[in-house]
Amino acid sequence: MTSEIGYGGLAAAMVLSRIFTEATWLPRECTEYGMQRFTVTITSFLLIAVIMIPLFIAAGKTAGGDLISAISQRSKALGAFIGVILSVYLLFAASETALRSHYYASSTVFDSASSLYFYVFVGAALLFAVYKGLEASSRTGVIIFGGLIFLLLLMTAALLPEIKPDRLYPALIDDEESFFPQVIKELSENAEALIFIALCGRVRGRSRSALPVYIAVSCALMLFMTFLYNTVFGRLTPLLDFPFYTLSSVSDITLLHRINGIDVMVWVMASVIKAAFLTFAFRETIKGAFGSEKAAKPLSYAFALASLALSGLFTVFPGMFEPISKLCSSGIPLAAVVLLVSSAALLCMRERGEGRKGTSFLTKK
């Protein structure tokens, strides 16, 4: 059975995943939440939009088929090469997601949950999501995204007396030296592009519409969050490790003294959905690059477990994580993968002389 999701479902999951990354920054990641963050966010999203233009075009020309299969059909070697690169990147992204989630949850309100319980329960939820399939995870992602919007509205309402717009000051760039590193760091956090590359073939109708929706909504939400940080915390903002969590900790909604517990609930759920989507992306990559339909399903369970195991390993040996993280933070791997896949797909289409808008060159023999 080939289940399909709408582009809205994919976009919601991608936005949720991006905002999860934003809310769970690992400490000491050279992130500054001052006024400069507005400019950093806008610049990084403009850059990612530029990088994604070839992807947008390629996805539009492969309506009904996915990019990896398209490349693989033209050149098996190139398809396999891209498949391996993507799989490795996806594995790292999934393990980083579990790592972030564990670190964030155990550093905040879920200190009660031991590492063992955390990995057992999150692992169970992840395997259940993978077992239930892409459609179920996509629909769950939409509901959790709704929960996130509700949480944001609730926090904004609770923080209204604390919001002081006069704490905003006119500064596009506070520190020129840290500006570009931060933009690049932000750019590298868009691993959702990999999800799109692998899953666009499973989207009903206009799959590429997910990209502009993802960029616009993620950017808007991140700007809104930055607005909240700066107007509530003022000049203290750059000192905060988990500013969103801190915001929720000072949100008093009368019934509850603070809503940081609900905040962490949303992010733990979001992390499972993100990991599930990365697992589905891996499954589709295996299918597309190696054409192994049967092996893809058991391999995806193995992928989910491996990502959790790797995350556990990174927790015990942080030295292993840091160099890989540093490499990924440079933004080069992400930009390289996105550009490689989209240009390879476009090249394959040009060589075949097919792929007009709205037609599937995959189905033509």
Next chain:
Amino acid sequence: MLEKSLEKNTITIRTLMKNSSDLILKYARAGGIDICIVSCDGQTDARKLAELVYHPLSALDADSVTDPDDLAAKIGGELLIAADEKPVYSPAEVINAIMNGFCVILIDGADRGYAVGVQGFETRSVTQPENHRNVRGSREGFVEALHTNISLVRRRVKSTELVIKTMSVGKTSNTEICVCYMPGRTDAKLVKAVTEKLETLPLSLILESGYIQPFLERKDPLFSEVGATERPDVLVSKLYEGRVGVIVDGSPFVLFVPKLFSENFIMLDDYVEKPVFALFIRAVRYLAFLISILLPGFYAALANFHPELIPVSLLRNLAASESLTPYSVLTECVILDLFYEIMREAGLRLPSNVGHAISIVGGIVIGDIVVSAGLVGAPMLLTVAIASISGYIVSDLNNQIALMRFAVIIMGGAFGLFGITITLLIFCIGVCSVGAYGVPFTAPLSPFSFKGMRDTLLRISWHHLGRTDPEIYEMNGAEIKEDDI
């Protein structure tokens, strides 16, 4: 096949019926030919039998008809004036007919008989539904008799748009069921899928519509894509939206497919009230659903693991109350919830007058004593009581709520908000994976559809709602594919 010899035919029928006591064979002569009127005791109306069968047959002059085929033609022609009349050609058809309240006239020398509809078994009269009550609107509910139920539906749609197809299922019970739909609104693939599933039912005994429900849905341990209603007006509204209804003889619960999760929160009264009130009351229902699942588990989690989330003044009261009880918060919560479930089950099965006594003993006497004896804290009792009452607001999900609440209590009490998070996530993924016949169970909330939302949490006014046809597939942007069936 029936033979020309009346004696042989009656012997065959007796043999097939294994000399059952309720088989009635009445021998007579009509127009000079021997006949036998076969019927089943208790299935026919004696007055109808006399008026429609005995009287016209006895009015035939002796020796006026000598050829059995002429008599058969006469009976099948102008002699009898029953509304439901059909020829039968085999003993099996004779037996099937008499089981359904027909009498069958067998003629000596003719190899066919005539079945005449003289049904007259006792049925419950049309009353207000027990489970789906409303404040304003019809008080009629479905009953056990299939034909009464069909008439209740037909009275509400007096047009050719409604099609009703009857079939017989169950090898032993031969239960009559009826598939109803509106061809202009219902996807033909949906009708075909439902009909095929009903035709291939592996059951031999069907006593209730719940027996066939699992064969119309996908395997999900908690939720079902098949709805059941006791109200003809609700069924008609579902048919109007493009669903297929299945009425089962002997059951006052009529099935319809597909069903959406959000329909558990929609009541008929919402459509006769002002839209703003409908919006308010639907929001209350969603809130009640969440409270009934989450409140006790959330309380246990906060009390055990996250007291910092509770406002200080409330925390002091809770701590004072809990410090007087011997058990942990989780144990208290589990005991109270189990106790409530026991009371609920006892109240359901007992006669209503005894059920009230159980409520009083359980709710007031025991509830008061466990708190005053210091076994359970008053806040915990209040929490479980509020959750229980909230659960009744969404009556169709009562069983699911009970299970989910219990799971949340255990996980919340044992692992705090983290446990609740994982439990909720698993439930959420489970609910989102449900969906058959091309419509996701969680539509139009997820996948989100603006068009579908006009009658989900919101209920827009009739001026706008009445302008377009509310077809379920169109509203949710869904379509049936082969995989969905």
